[in-house]
Amino acid sequence: MPDPTPLLAAAERLADRFRAMPQSSLTRQAPAGLALARAMARASGAEEEIPDAGVFVVGDQIAVAAHDLALTLAATDTPEADAVLAETLRAIAEL
Numbered sequence: 001m002p003d004p005t006p007l008l009a010a011a012e013r014l015a016d017r018f019r020a021m022p023q024s025s026l027t028r029q030a031p032a033g034l035a036l037a038r039a040m041a042r043a044s045g046a047e048e049e050i051p052d053a054g055v056f057v058v059g060d061q062i063a064v065a066a067h068d069l070a071l072t073l074a075a076t077d078t079p080e081a082d083a084v085l086a087e088t089l090r091a092i093a094e095l
Helices: 005-020 023-043 055-074 079-094
Strands: none
Touching (some): 005 023, 023 055, 055 079
């Protein structure tokens, strides 16, 4: 069972960055942030895709998706869970 604490910390930092961005930067970065949130939602087993609700909510979408994924990973004891955690942390760091 992987420890989701690093995921939550990294995702919250990234979400806070999105929440504090000026609109010009947010407009450029929002599509990548939404894609990350959607990838985390898929990894957590969500059946519905996160909607494009506008650039001003992307930070919140990242945070919620990360929390859902952390709960899923904490309840999973497989090698795939470790791989998902590592890949998600890499994606957050790249963004």
